[in-house]
Amino acid sequence: MSSSSNEEIRRYAPERSNVDDKEVLAPATKQANIKLSIRKVNAWFGKKHAVKDVSLDVKENSVTAFIGPSGCGKTTLLRCINRMHEMTPGGKSDGKVVLDGLNIYDKSSDPAIIKRRIGMVFQKPNPFPTMSIYDNVAAGLKLNGVRDKKLIHDIVEQSLVEAALWEEVKNELHMPGMGLSGGQQQRLCIARALAMQPEILLMDEPTSALDPIASSKIEELVQHLKEHLTIIIVTHNMQQAARVSEYTAFMYIGELIEYDQTKDLFKNPHKELTEKYISGRFG
């Protein structure tokens, strides 16, 4: 999309942002309610340009959904936010992702701290197979050097409670995590991410491998978690985006086409592409 057409979409929604690129860079600047600002992010897989010049802001304690047909770059964009994209072989990215005034792509920023502040949940539940339920939740803390047993214990319990899994597993914490059902495994992964006390939770199609009942439990959970977390969720399911999110970004072939409040985007999209997509005419 050329910059002229950016006028039409609500540029950088949530609010018609007056945050200038320069201002965002200044560490002192912290826009009220804006948790995360993505500016001109590009990402490549080898030679394939997967994300093109995307800029958007994410509001604190809200749920933002990335939608679009498969291969549109929504997952790649999500993985740029916590610098996971550069871990993939051939993955390269540039641009700025500003978290509370701190550019996470800055040389001085510590990848471990970024990942503590920005948690991630994956498409397929991926609990560590060799670890018990308890150890799965504690893994991030233990392997990052937390030794305080009491603290770990408290956090494990709190995280499982927050992930709405505590009641189901509290008597079998030392059973292997792989023994749980698919939906429980995914909530275990959420608890594992929550244990790091993140401020943002990235969810990459977290329900695509689950049955409808397990999916609705996760959706319900997302609604609770946003009370003290900022959530970004990638989904290929438009109904899900409509149900759980306040803001929706529609992407197509690597570009951000439209970004708006969810209800506006679904009710009266400004772009023809968006309208075509949400009415199911392609994708």
Add this chain to the structure above:
Amino acid sequence: MTSGSVHINTDIKEKVSSFLVGDRKRRKIGDKLFHGLVIGTAAYTLLIIVIVVVSVGLGSAKIFSYEGFIGFVTGTNWNAVEGRESYGALPYIIGTLMSSGIALLIGVPMSIGIAFFLSEMAPSRLSSPLSFVIELLAAVPSIIYGLWALFVFRFLIKDWIETPLYNTLGPYIPFFNQAPFGLDVFTAGIVLAIMIIPIVSSISRDVMRAVPNTQREAAYSLGATRWETARIAVFPYGKSGLLGASILGFGRAVGETMLVTLIIGNAIGPAAIPTTLFSQSQTLSSLIANEFNEASSDLQLSALIGLGAVLLLLTMIINVVARLMVSKMVKVSPGDRE
């Protein structure tokens, strides 16, 4: 949903983040050290190769300066008597190639037949226990093959194969015209064949299994029989892999020591050149094993290491060629990487 019990514990949050802040340097150093360690151990392989080449080279320097490389490789004498010392590797090179060649001639067709059976004919109910048995054959140490060959098999082969061959063909073909004794290049070749069958047949089986089913289906759909399918669709597709497997087996046979030492007859000097199928002979490795602890002079020791150098050269060439051919066919499974 038990959201009532959820409350943000800022205390916990600070505690957790305090563990990470300021810890970056230590983590980085830990990562770097580990990275260095694994690179170092991987590079150790390169170091070993260098050590192998250098120590074999140093050990054999004396003999190569005494006889010259060409002189050593083409010489036939093996005389350790002081003042008349003369060392040549040719008889043992011939002995090695001949016993391994016999192993190849017998072992490869059998192995490919076995692989054909395991991959194309047998139901998995039968083929997996059979594969297991053949793998067991691979686990038996060669010294035990040697023991068995020396005390059991050589009498069988002498009475049932060698003597009839000698009686029927001996009078007409010089190659068979020597009264068989059971400890000779032919016996060594046969036992080597038995020893390489597990390796060659299991790689061949893997190569055949790697042939896509669409190839077979195309042949079957034209009404081809199982054998025709293998001949038209499977063998040509896996040609280089099968060839590689055979060369790998040849390499094994060339390098084998103990079993040969016990059954090849241990001839020395020009007498070790096999003139008939039933000649006593000697291979490069068997002579090293036989004489290493009895070497009477530094020059003899160096000559033995010189045999090792020739063997090293021979097997390196064989193996590199074979591995390149097999790896073209059977790739290391790439796992779950996206």
Add this chain to the structure above:
Amino acid sequence: MNNDNEHKEGQEKISKEKSLNTSINYRQVFDDISSKYTSRRRITNKVVSIVAIVFVIGAIIPLGSILLEVIKNGIAVISIQFLTQPPGSIGSGSGGIGPAIQGTLITVGLASLIGAPIGILSGIYLSEYAPAGSAKGGRERAISFFANTIRLFNDVLTGLPSIVIGIVGYVTIVLAINSFSVWAGAFALSIIMIPIISRVTEETLKLVPNSLREAGYSLGISKSKITLFIVLKNAKDGVLTGVILAISRIAGETAPLIMTILGTSLFFTSLTGPVDALPLRIWRLASQPYESAHAFGWGAALVLILMILILSASLRIIARGRGIKVRTETI
């Protein structure tokens, strides 16, 4: 290419036209021919199948015979005294193979202490730090070149005759300390182990799903810890099978021991002195001209084969139970 296609198309056209006109005739001709050949083809197929089955049986008979002879002849001499005593005087038929069993355990144990960590770490490098993907940049290309060189050299090492490795142990250690020694034997055997373990480790680590590494990264865990506590921990059974495989391979090695540990009829005294080993003892006993020595040789062979079969069986039980595929024969 184009010409070929045109040619084919042309042929097809012709054959189509012909077959349209005289389709019944052609079918009949084909049926006639094929019925003539079918029986011959069936016979060929039968013959080949029978030959293949004969080959399979031909490969199994030696195994059966070896096991039978070793058990039959070995059991006759096995006794507590045989397993624990040092050999008596040559040809006397007294004593046992105690030092050989002890020496094998010591030499193989020491070789494993050297070879297993190095093999595992080098396998970790090849799998986790030098992925064999398409390399773009200069640095990545250098890494992948380095890793491929190591893979090739591992293969070359696997193919080296063990007697040459014995020469290496002799030149580097025996000549240096001027004594046959356990160290030299263990060093030589570790050279045989390392490429096996490295390769099995690389292959099993590659089977660990990438999603687990990603989960680790997303928690901010450092790469070394992900590798050790998540990836390696997940693949530990596979790595263990690699180590057992390597041990069972070196336990039966004889040739490199001739020029490193030499063999002795005494019990172990020091790591810098000679020691006995089962395969070496079998060889020496088989080479003696006494019936009693041969009987002892069979006994030692039974002990050795039991050790190796137990290792192999445990390896297979671990591998089967965990669905690990190890190409035991090829390495």
